[in-house]
Amino acid sequence: xxxxxxxxxPSGCGKTTIIxxxxxxxxxxxxxxxxxxxxxxxxEVNGKDYYxxxxxxxxxxxxxxxxxxxxxxxxxxxxxxxxxxxxxxWNEGKVIVFDVDVNGGKNIKRYFxxxxxxxxxxxxxxxxxxxxxRSRGTDSxxxxxxxLARSAEELEQAPAFDRTIVNDDLQRAxxxxxxxxxxFLNE
Numbered sequence: 001x002x003x004x005x006x007x008x009x010p011s012g013c014g015k016t017t018i019i020x021x022x023x024x025x026x027x028x029x030x031x032x033x034x035x036x037x038x039x040x041x042x043x044e045v046n047g048k049d050y051y052x053x054x055x056x057x058x059x060x061x062x063x064x065x066x067x068x069x070x071x072x073x074x075x076x077x078x079x080x081x082x083x084x085x086x087x088x089x090w091n092e093g094k095v096i097v098f099d100v101d102v103n104g105g106k107n108i109k110r111y112f113x114x115x116x117x118x119x120x121x122x123x124x125x126x127x128x129x130x131x132x133x134r135s136r137g138t139d140s141x142x143x144x145x146x147x148l149a150r151s152a153e154e155l156e157q158a159p160a161f162d163r164t165i166v167n168d169d170l171q172r173a174x175x176x177x178x179x180x181x182x183x184f185l186n187e
Contacts, residue, residue, distance in 0.1 A: 002090045004112050005029075005181060006098035008105030009121035010151030012133040014167040018121060019099055021174045022181065030094035032085045035061070035070075037078040041138050051082065069100075069107040074146060079104065095185070102154040105161065117184040119177060120161035124168040126152065 009015040023029050035051040037058040046052045053061070058078050062070055070080025079101060089096045098108055102120075109118040123129040129151055133144050158164045163180050167173040 001112070001115050002093075002095060003185065004096040004098065004108070004116040005119065005184070006100060006105050006108050006116055007119050007121060008100055008102045008154075008161065009167075010102070010123070010129065010154045011147045012129050012136070012151070013121045013123045014132070014170065014173070015121040016099055017170065018165070018167065018174055018177055019097060021170075022178060023097070025178060026095070026181065028095050028185075029097045030089040030092060032081060032089060032096050032098045034098075034100065035067075035078075035080050035082055037076070068111060069104050071101065071103050073101055073150075081108065102157045106157065109161070117163070117181065118161040119180065120158045120164045121173070122155065122158060122164050122166045123151075124166060126155075128168075 007015045007019055019031070023031065033047065033049070033051055035053055035058065037053055037055040040046070040049070040052055044050065055076060055078065058080070061067060061082070066082055066084065067080040068083050068086060070078055072078045081098065081100065081104065086096060098105070100108060105118055109116050123132070126148070130144070130148055133139065133147055139147065165173050165177050
């Protein structure tokens with residue numbers, strides 16, 4: 001078994017941006033592409049940003065035990081980690097990097113135990129989080145309201161993670177996360 005690093009946060013906290021910065025720094029990383037039953041947003045690409053599956057195909061793969069973990073995050077919208085992604089990355093001798101929701105993060109950490117570092121990315125406040133979600137311009141008002149309600153619940157889960165990084169300044173958050181990861185990889 002290799003090592004894994006997982007990032008979780010409420011939507012809009014900047015975890016994906018932090019991961020992109022870290023991927024440029026650590027050449028031993030490979031990103032685990034999650035599967036989802038939602039439609040692509042903006043310029044998202046199948047097989048690069050997500051594996052976009054129909055709800056029926058997603059549920060068939062659940063039935064066939066192809067997921068390490070999965071969750072129906074919103075009614076009819078599922079996300080999950082395919083076991084084939086883990087095999088692909090470890091066969092290349094790389095460290096797996098996960099970008100998952102909070103429940104997925106807790107489940108993956110339980111599965112990998114000490115071989116995984118779990119990082120929770122925290123917004124400076126719910127108000128800042130709301131501003132970030134609105135400024136993206138990718139979600140309807142209804143979706144933003146749902147995300148904010150879910151975010152309040154998810155923020156309470158931060159203590160379940162190995163480390164919490166407050167993303168109030170992107171460069172500081174990236175630098176702090178990089179140090180935490182270097183310590184973990186050198187253990």
